[in-house]
Amino acid sequence: MNKVPMTVAGxxxxxxxxxxxxxVDRPRIVAAIAEAREHGDLKENAEYHAAREQQSFAEGRIKELEYKLSNAQVIDITTLAHSGRVLFGATVDLINCxxxxxVSYRIVGEDEADVKQNMISVSSPIARALVGKSEGDEVVVKAPSGDIYYEIDSVRHV
Structure with missing residues (x-):
């Protein structure tokens, strides 16, 4: 079993x-299915089929979340000794050479990643290039559009 790294907030x-x-969602969906059944013929009942589809999605997501949480490796970065090194959970300020x-990025687990909030997955090319490096280091990010050169300006562990 592979551990799924995530922050405490994640x-x-x-x-x-x-x-x-x-x-909330499961009881609401069950009630919607029961109400749709009361309308009669299930073969041509759009509400019934829509509710069953919602139920299928919700149950699949529940199983996925239970699996991830049971295999979670929660990393509390405030307890790690870091000394300016880029680790999981760190916020890194970069200067494009x-x-x-x-630009600033926070390195988080895959489920927490949100590029719009500058939170990148630990498995992303940028994070892989940064992890283990220190302030002042220059890194090369192998991006699909070509190599990008960054200097690590600062590393914060908040």
């Missing part, structure tokens, strides 16, 4: 979603 978000699916633009 685990809490998955647990919250699981609770909502079990305690070509055009001097700055």
């Amino acid at each position: 685990e809490a978000a998955l647990r919250e979603e699981l609770e909502r699916l079990k305690k 070509d055009d001097d633009t700055e």
Whole structure:
């Protein structure tokens, strides 16, 4: 079994979603199926088929979340000794060596990744290039569009 790395906040978000699916969505869907059954012929009952599809999706997501949580490796970065090195959970400020633009990324688990919030998966090309490096190091990110050169400006473990 492979462990699924995630931050403390990521685990809490998955647990919250699981609770909502079990305690709110599941009962609502069961009620919708029961109501749709009362309308008669199930072969031509669109509400029934839509509710069954929702139930299938919800049950699949519940199983997926339970698997991920049972195999979670929750990493609390505040307890790690880091000394300026890039680790899982760190926020890294980068300077693009070509055009001097700055960008910050936080390295998180796959389920937490959200590029719009500058949270990247630990398995992404950028994160793989950064992990283990230190402030001041230059890194090469092997991107589909070509190599990108960054300098690590600072590493924060918040």
